[in-house]
Amino acid sequence: MAFIEGGWPNVTHEADREYFGRVADLTLRHARIVAFGSTRRASLPAEDDPQLRGVLDAGTSVACLFGKSWGLHVAEVLRTDLVTNLAMIESSVAFLAAHGREVIYDAEHFFDGYRADPAYALATLEAAARGGASRLVLCDTNGGTLPLTLHDVVKTVIDTLGRPVGIHTHNDAGCGVANALMAVKAGANHVQGTINGFGERCGNANLCQIIPNLVLKLGHQAIDEEQLTHLTEVSRLVSELANLHHDDRQGFVGGSAFAHKGGMHIDAVQKNPQAYEHVPPERVGNQRRVLVSDQAGAGTLVWKLERMYPALDKGSATVRGLLQRLKDLEAEGYQFEAAEASFELLAKRALGDFRPHFELLYYRVRLDREGEGGTVHEATVKLRVNGDVRHTAAEGNGPVNALNLALKKALEEFYPDVARFHLTDFKVRVLDSAAGTAARVRVLVQTRVNGFEFGTVGVSSDVIEASWEALVDSVEYGLGRLEAEPDRP
């Protein structure tokens, strides 16, 4: 049974209220939507508490209420007494249950509360159970409990209550994922977490780690094997929607999770992927990557270029020259891990196999900002294509945008395909940021053509020049691909 907790419906955000209205119209195949809330105030009966009314008004079939398990919170945050808190828990759960809601009870700070006073912490769970809660979830709200302690507490609680519990962990001690798994080993049958671990402070338990561990290693049918192959895609999508950087170092779903760089590791993985991979990347929808970098040897380079140049000789001067050029560029701040198209162009140039589609004569960019008014951005580009000179100008809503538009305009007549090149990602990384505005920057551009995506890179102390470089590579690579494989660029 899967639940999606949709937030606290009585907060002042219009967006949160709108959410429950619209989500009710979705047809969900696997999950049920849950409204979140807290136990009632000490001073009000549950039916008069506006916050509990809000949970009810969200109209979900399931509600999740959190309550206090820890005397410190009861006394200093709620400012009430231990007996009243038990009554608040029981009556709040009972109120929602009486209105036909399935109620999940989140025992906030359970592990801190249990350490301070085990009997009282257990009494809060019993109060929620008497109120009719279907699931009792032990929360490590401050994220500081360590795995063995957590395991033993979960086991004792399950033995004492004679029923399974759920687990909700945070990552403040770096153990959010491990703690959730330890709880499952101790008998928990319900895990709360978030995609990519997004959450307050150091994050919640990361479902993109927990789910594959449960399915592939502990043999639990958390989701089926086919669904699991979409995990990397879901992880990336959620980062995109949240407009947060996708952590490449995440286990299973990160861009580096199955990336091999050192020559010895690459050599071993060529012999048997199991040598340095704990699970096959395709099981979680991820893929193996062989990173070309200054740590790569000639063998890796040749392996990498095999598809394009099957006959390449590892010992040749050309390959040695390419390797040296790669090392020099990496020392300048280039990175080809996320810009394999630029790497291929580099290899083509080194192998004398590159024919440029155009030659730049010059570009100029102007920015005029008047006082508090807007800024005008104008770019002019002059270039030569097969002997013909084209000189174009464009305005954009930023200097790089203006330059990109002027470039496309100048090329469209010769290469109408460039109109279909869609930039799907544009990243700027300041390299030596301590150098302030004189720092070098690396620009990574991701381009999509006919559903195929590729990355290019540029480096300069001028962000516009670095962008230009990445844009030019994107055009050159995209056009080259379309010519080589017209159907699938």
Place this chain on the structure above:
Amino acid sequence: MAFIEGGWPNVTHEADREYFGRVADLTLRHARIVAFGSTRRASLPAEDDPQLRGVLDAGTSVACLFGKSWGLHVAEVLRTDLVTNLAMIESSVAFLAAHGREVIYDAEHFFDGYRADPAYALATLEAAARGGASRLVLCDTNGGTLPLTLHDVVKTVIDTLGRPVGIHTHNDAGCGVANALMAVKAGANHVQGTINGFGERCGNANLCQIIPNLVLKLGHQAIDEEQLTHLTEVSRLVSELANLHHDDRQGFVGGSAFAHKGGMHIDAVQKNPQAYEHVPPERVGNQRRVLVSDQAGAGTLVWKLERMYPALDKGSATVRGLLQRLKDLEAEGYQFEAAEASFELLAKRALGDFRPHFELLYYRVRLDREGEGGTVHEATVKLRVNGDVRHTAAEGNGPVNALNLALKKALEEFYPDVARFHLTDFKVRVLDSAAGTAARVRVLVQTRVNGFEFGTVGVSSDVIEASWEALVDSVEYGLGRLEAEPDRP
């Protein structure tokens, strides 16, 4: 006893060779430097193996050798037999020990090897012990072992060998830190890891999590309490040196580890920090942060501005107006968590307390790039200071640099202090990166004046305009501070 593993001295990198030469001259108070290497080749006696010679030539008092524990690796990667592998381990360790080295033995893939064939995995450890290894370290090289399994294996190995072991874990299953702690609970007395968990794929076990857990929670004297207060500083420094983003979500040492955003959490932490903090931030040299954001309420805002405006009324129209302005700006992509100086200027403006130091009439930026030649960047700035108009121009090695220089030039005559404003950090984040070159960008600038640092922010679809905004805030805030507190800006 602390060890710093300095790398593999016989690789082809000049930098690695230089390292061992120079590190020998350092006076280290706590740690010993370790040279890393592997067991000898199957075909050579240890004394003829050039790689082992390299480890010896590094001149360290300690060496760390890794060898194979897993039949799969012996057969498919080394391409030798199980008995030869045992001889390789014993003779390689013995060779270095005979030359006076203390030898740490890293049993690579120990947990995978143990799962496949426990007796053979144990036999490899015994071979290293016979060779004279002082420490036997169990490595979870592929990072896929889960905490309870790892705990039980470590315990069995210690019981069988009758001596403690070390532990070396990776984070591929999201359990790197937990696994190291579980091993310690099982009796391991030596932990290998890296600062910030930097390492291949998903990283090594993160010492910035392991150390505070060992010291503050498990009562081990891994480092003393005073040293522990430098942990956050060390973590940030290593990110700086590696030129990698410092992960704000890292436990203990991350910028968000003790950050409170939701109104309810801030309210509770005001009453008692323990309510939502698993350890006091100052123990690890970090600090509590109250984040001003659209989730903040008027109470938080007033608490935050208390130092500047002690008499501010939470219910006033001014505070409500400032809160609304804050929400609007965050919706546009501004973020004030790392730009508290911009937040203070915003508050001053809302409270009618802001007097600008200058007024912009216009700026213009030109970029001229000729073919493959260099690019000329020129900025002109015209502004008014107390009725006087100044018009300056500057060239820079990028457009933002040129603009910054022209701005400082125009202001220096009136405010000579700006010459001492040092930009220590300059970051560009593309917000809606899928919009390609038309995306909005957020620029964060960090400025140091007289040893005091502060952050400012700008947002625009034009990276230069966003930079200008952050630079102007930096000048306005820095000058304001110098006037208010001339001794300590």
